[in-house]
Amino acid sequence: MQQVANQSEIDFHSETYKDAYSRINAIVIEGEQEAHANYIKLAELLSEHQDELIRLSKMESRHKKGFEACGRNLQVTPDMQFAQEFFAPLHQNFQKAAAAGQVVTCLLIQSLIIECFAIAAYNIYIPVADDFARKITEGVVKEEYSHLNFGEVWLKEHFEQSQDELEQANRQNLPIVWKMLNQVAEDAHTLAMEKEALVEDFMIQYGEALSNIGFSTRDIMRMSAYGLTAA
Ligand code: PL3
Ligand code: FE2
């Protein structure tokens, strides 16, 4: 999808840009921080994959450090309070599922939904980022594909016994993602990232993931747009 602005037309040092960046940057930092904690939790729940999941959790802390540097580079202070509230509903659902030992739900929330959201956002951001942030984000997004892949492979191997829980977790959590997207749309626009492009990229990533796991095209259509029109 076409984006409106091109990188040379963006004033990264304007107050308007920096104000929006203080929230978007915080969201990304908080998202990477929570992803770090979520993979540690998943390592406890899936002890046979402990080493790999701990390795993923360490990548997430490196991502967090990278995005903190992006904020510092633009002399922006991230609004972490805003970001914590932004993630709270998804975070609570992950915590509840983890406490109940619902590993399928935890994987859907972290490795599918959050990673697809991150991949979509980072891919849309790269062409309109400042040079410093672009290099960091390019490095990060490559690794996010491997996190998405972990969830896909595990869920594909356990597809039959996971299908009902996946459907239910999708119904519970996808509407939250559309709300999050609406909350961030205006600030994203200030950074030259359009909501339509984010939705489109998310749907492509998430639909591909569901397909790799074993869902039919019909299921994917129904599941990936769930709650979109109500958002
Ligand atoms: C998991 O590895 C990372 C979780 C991060 C989630 C990020 C969601 C981002 C939504 C906001 C869109 C703006 C992106 C801009 C990038 C600096
Ligand atoms: Fe990450």
Ligand code: FE2
């Ligand atoms: Fe990740």
